């Protein structure tokens with residue numbers, strides 16, 4: 001289980017994370033979700049709007065955001081389906097008004113495993129936040145926004161598929177980043193990857209928590225490089241689900 005203190009250290013290294021997954025219920029509901037008050041009743045239980053083509057319910061989204069979210073979540077579900085891995089249940093995606101705070105850190109999106117809920121900032125806030133980071137400015141903001149949804153939705157699907165395994169944070173992020181970058185249209189993806197300098201990952205030794213912590217965008221690009229290399233992809237996903245592939249833990253790396 002990871003604590004908020006560990007999450008904070010990501011940011012003390014001066015890094016903006018694309019997202020923070022929340023493991024093993026380490027995060028409680030954000031303050032305000034259960035606040036009593038004149039306006040909180042309707043805000044705490046906004047109506048869920050189902051997506052048409054995928055088992056996803058969205059709350060708090062403007063119509064243009066909802067369309068982007070549904071399409072992106074569908075691409076994420078298809079990322080697994082291509083490897084004959086099926087998503088179960090319905091994905092709950094909440095668009096939060098204002099900042100999305102995970103343990104005192106402003107993030108684009110998060111997945112709360114304890115409530116199986118994806119949370120993302122709205123498009124306007126995403127635009128402002130992405131504008132501050134060169135790599136995240138590379139894709140058009142709608143594409144970047146969708147890719148965050150794909151990332152967090154992948155956490156949901158992968159967690160469900162691997163509930164019997166206890167994998168490192170880096171393992172979960174490898175899959176989520178692969179799904180995120182895979183969800184981008186080819187030309188957008190090419191541009192995004194071009195904006196990130198990195199070595200070509202020859203094996204899984206790169207995918208450990210410390211590398212993720214120090215340079216998440218670089219970790220993400222390398223995860224996609226590795227995942228999309230010939231012979232990997234479905235072999236990796238299916239092997240992780242079956243429990244036949246294991247990523248190195250930090251003490252196994254020199």
Ligand SMILES: [Zn+2]
Pocket residue numbers: 019020021151155172173176
């Ligand atoms: Zn993540």
